[in-house]
Amino acid sequence: MSVEQRDADNPELNARFFLVWIGRIAEAIAEEKDRLTDLDAAIGDGDHGTNLNRGFTAVRAALEAKQPESPGAVLVTVGGTLISTVGGASGPLYGTVFRRMGKALGEAESVTVQDLAAAFEAGLEGLCKLGGANVGDKTMVDVFAPAVDAFKSAAGDGASAERSAFNLAADVAEAGARETIPRRARKGRASYLGERSEGHEDPGAASAALIWRALAQTAAAG
Amino acid sequence: MSSVKLVGVVLVSHSAKLADGLAELVRELGGDQVPVIAAGGMDDGSLGTSYGRIEEAVREADQGAGVLLLGDLGSALLTVKTLLDEGVGKEARAVLADAPFVEGAVAAVVTASAGGDLEAVRAAAEEARLFRKL
Numbered sequence: 559m560s561v562e563q564r565d566a567d568n569p570e571l572n573a574r575f576f577l578v579w580i581g582r583i584a585e586a587i588a589e590e591k592d593r594l595t596d597l598d599a600a601i602g603d604g605d606h607g608t609n610l611n612r613g614f615t616a617v618r619a620a621l622e623a624k625q626p627e628s629p630g631a632v633l634v635t636v637g638g639t640l641i642s643t644v645g646g647a648s649g650p651l652y653g654t655v656f657r658r659m660g661k662a663l664g665e666a667e668s669v670t671v672q673d674l675a676a677a678f679e680a681g682l683e684g685l686c687k688l689g690g691a692n693v694g695d696k697t698m699v700d701v702f703a704p705a706v707d708a709f710k711s712a713a714g715d716g717a718s719a720e721r722s723a724f725n726l727a728a729d730v731a732e733a734g735a736r737e738t739i740p741r742r743a744r745k746g747r748a749s750y751l752g753e754r755s756e757g758h759e760d761p762g763a764a765s766a767a768l769i770w771r772a773l774a775q776t777a778a779a780g
Numbered sequence: 781m782s783s784v785k786l787v788g789v790v791l792v793s794h795s796a797k798l799a800d801g802l803a804e805l806v807r808e809l810g811g812d813q814v815p816v817i818a819a820g821g822m823d824d825g826s827l828g829t830s831y832g833r834i835e836e837a838v839r840e841a842d843q844g845a846g847v848l849l850l851g852d853l854g855s856a857l858l859t860v861k862t863l864l865d866e867g868v869g870k871e872a873r874a875v876l877a878d879a880p881f882v883e884g885a886v887a888a889v890v891t892a893s894a895g896g897d898l899e900a901v902r903a904a905a906e907e908a909r910l911f912r913k914l
Contacts, residue, residue, distance in 0.1 A: 609828065641862055645794075645828025647855030650862040688861060746854065 569777045572668045576632040577621060578779075582772035584614040590768060597761040601748040605646055606761040613644035613652075629669050633660030633677075647746060648762055651689055651698065658684035671723060675710040682706045689745065696741040696748065696755065698762035701734040705770050724777035731770035735763040787892040787901045788815035788841025790874075791885055792834055792860055793852040796821030802885055810889040815841040829859040835868050842872035846898030848888050849874060850905060852881045875902055883908035 569575055587594070587610045594607030620639040626632045637657025640649050662677040663669050669677075682702050686692075691699040708730040712723035736759065743755035746762070789806075793799035799820025807816050819837035822828040834849070841847045847869060851857040860876045863869070875898060877884055884905035891904040 605827070641859070642831035645822050645826070645830070647858050649829075649831075650855070650858040654862055688858060688865075 568671070570668060571629060571670065571674060573627050573629055573632055575776060576629045579773050579776040580614075580617060580621065580632065580636055582776055583769050584618050586768040586772050587611050587614045587765065590764075594761050594765055597759055597764055600758045601743065601751055601755045602761060603646075603747055606648060606765065609644045609646040610648060610652075610765055613640045613649060616640075616643040628663070628665050628667050630660045630663035630665055633657070633663060636660070647689075648698075648765065651685060651762070654684040654688050655681035655702070671713040675706075675713040675723075678706045678709060691745045694741065695744040696738045696760045696763070697743075697745050698760070698766040700738050700741075700760070701731045701763045701766035701770070704734045705731040705766075724774040728767075728770045728774035731767045735759060735767040738763040784895055785843040785845040786810075786814050787845045787888075787896065787898050788817065788838075788843055788847040788872075789885065789888050789892060789901075790817050790819055790834065790837045790841050790847060790849045791881070792829060792837075792849055792856045793818075793820035793881070794827045794829055794856060795852070796825065798852060798881075802882060805882075806885050806889045809886060810893040814889050814892040815843055816885075816889060817841045829856045831859060831863055834860060834863055838869040838872055838874050842869075842874075846873040846875070846901070848892075848898065848901050848905060849876045850879055850881055850884050850888065851876070873898060877902050877905040879905040879908050883911055 591607035591611045594610065595604055598604050598606035617636050617639045620635050621632065624635050626635050633656045637653045637660055640656060641653030643649065659677040659681040662680040663673060685702060686699060691697040693700055693703045705727045709723050709727035712726045738760040739758065740756055742753060743749040743751065748755040791799045791802050799818035803816045803818040810816060817837040817840045819833040822830050823832065838847050849860050851860055857876060864874060864876060887904040887908045888901050891901045896904065
């Protein structure tokens with residue numbers, strides 16, 4: 559099989575890329591575990607970091623065991639593992655995102671940035687349908703919705719601005735997470751706190767931002 | 781002579797103790813005929829909801845008349861929703877009730893023991909939202 563000529567500025571989105579991305583997420587989660595848990599202690603039940611760390615540790619093991627050969631297969635494995643191992647709400651929520659993304663990417667060994675943008679859209683749709691959150695409810699949707707939008711716009715229709723799509727989306731994601739700080743929670747355990755949830759960053763939004771930054775780092779290194 | 785098949789009830793909780801305790805409490809109401817299966821906690825005993833446990837519980841609760849699932853908190857329901865979306869329990873006709881955990885379980889088991897079908901059992905569980913206690 560001939561190797562496609564790749565523009566040096568744009569990463570090849572093959573299984574390896576996705577494995578590296580997931581590995582970075584797992585590392586970031588492990589590093590930030592306590593911060594995520596502290597955020598969750600402030601407005602949740604104090605287990606977000608621990609739960610996600612358990613989930614992504616299991617993800618690493620599952621990927622090691624399965625050795626998926628396509629981007630789609632990688633993400634489907636990630637999603638399925640998260641659904642069954644995280645233990646908290648973020649398990650089914652993130653699990654559904656990754657699973658939907660994986661299904662959208664199908665079995666192609668390499669995908670385009672536009673494919674990835676479409677996959678993110680499918681993931682976001684699954685997320686919103688399952689959790690029922692809207693932007694402004696102070697959840698991970700406050701990160702995912704604008705980030706997916708930014709990524710989709712910047713990915714465009716194949717223009718050379720592809721690499722910057724990743725950085726842009728990560729910046730938008732981090733801004734989205736910060737924007738949850740003043741909001742009142744309208745979903746999840748934090749919603750029981752009402753006014754007292756204001757002034758704290760949503761832990762799901764925080765972890766979502768980590769996911770997008772890990773993606774940008776993977777693209778930059780690629 | 782074939783026996784009447786009763787709707788099974790699965791209790792999903794973040795806590796194994798909570799699920800087990802509730803199962804113990806409601807089993808008596810079902811005259812020990814209604815399959816009441818607890819699915820609480822993670823496999824390592826910690827708090828959380830386990831996809832695998834729920835899947836197993838649905839299988840155990842299935843007598844052929846349908847299975848009703850109840851959850852303690854929102855995230856338990858998310859896990860069940862995800863599971864059902866994946867097609868788990870399709871043959872068993874598993875459905876999730878939007879009901880209070882304890883009161884819904886009581887209503888469900890009582891209705892199931894009286895031979896109520898899946899819809900009746902779910903409706904009874906969900907009506908429990910309206911009960912006043914004092």
